[in-house]
Amino acid sequence: MSQATTVLRESQLSVANGVAHFSHQRPSARNALSMELRADYQDMLAQVESDRGIRALVISGSGGSFCAGGDLKSLQALRNAEDPEARSPDAMRRRLQAGHVWMERLRSLEVPVIAAVDGPAVGAGFSIALAADFVLASTRAVFCMSFAKVGLVPDLGAFYFLPRVVGMARAKELALTARRVGAQEARDLGIVLAIHAPEDLEAQALRMAGRLAAGPREALGLTKNLFNRSFETPYATLAEMESQAQAVASAAPFHAQAIDAFLGGRPAAYDWDRQDA
Known part of the structure; x- marks a missing residue:
């Protein structure tokens, strides 16, 4: 290492x-x-x-x-x-x-x-x-x-x-x-x-x-920062931020690779519950 x-x-x-x-x-x-x-x-x-x-x-x-x-x-x-x-x-x-x-x-x-x-x-x-x-x-x-x-x-x-x-x-x-x-x-x-x-x-x-x-950098970062703003942000505003964040996350390579792995019957790259994780 x-x-x-x-x-x-x-x-x-x-x-x-x-x-x-x-x-x-x-x-x-x-x-x-x-x-x-x-x-x-x-x-x-x-x-x-x-x-x-x-x-x-x-x-x-x-x-x-x-x-x-x-x-x-x-x-x-x-x-x-x-x-x-x-x-x-x-x-x-x-x-x-x-x-x-x-x-x-x-x-x-x-x-x-x-x-x-x-x-x-x-x-x-x-x-x-x-x-x-x-x-x-x-x-x-x-x-x-x-x-x-x-x-x-x-x-x-x-x-x-x-x-x-x-x-x-x-x-x-x-x-x-x-x-x-x-x-x-x-x-x-x-x-x-x-x-x-x-x-x-x-x-x-x-x-x-x-x-x-090992997780999806874009998705985890966006998730964290949306939660950081959840207590002081109106629902409509947070919903719009959520929509924009999902658009970014869904376009990231990690998402495409995860979908391919799932449909191909391969283990997920990021699985917290897996024994060997």
Whole structure:
């Protein structure tokens, strides 16, 4: 299996067999979302978006931590900056707006995204996990909307993602209490799809990504993005988007090959239920 690995500022990106694996690599800081890691996300997304050979993405942490959220040291530095503009409310607003640009790109990737959460996914780290299509967790995973603990409101898309996953009342409860949620409760709430032992988590995430990568790229990407828009789009508009998406999917080579295989009595190339899949 050939693998290409790019070492970024505080992360690394590996690509093999159609699966990209983006791993946070600052375990000494519990992979906090520093300005450097934010820049890494932009670089990673540019590569994944431009490489049609990439058909699934796995995001993970290192050293027993997914992402501890915003870098509080950098926030303190902003508060102590000599330049009034650097510590102004508008500077914070622009900082968050810049984060939303790449978070929207992450959410809208036209390939399945899997977050492999081992250890804490806290604050903005929790938001990143929620932006994935599927969250796989280790038995020691912990999720926390920790913002209230430091006198802040949830950010990096939490107001959008969390109520859509757990419902409005539970989203408010998790944000207002800033309490910790273990892997089993997160699964019960619908945040986590499956739980694995820490030593198996990454392999299981890559295995799932590999199976998804065998699917129809166009159809899966269109399906994902239509579901992403389902809660805020009127029926008539979504029906028109569905019709356009089906036109694209039906013209893709995968569809023609699948029909030929079915009519010729050959096994489907993409069959999740098949034993040897």
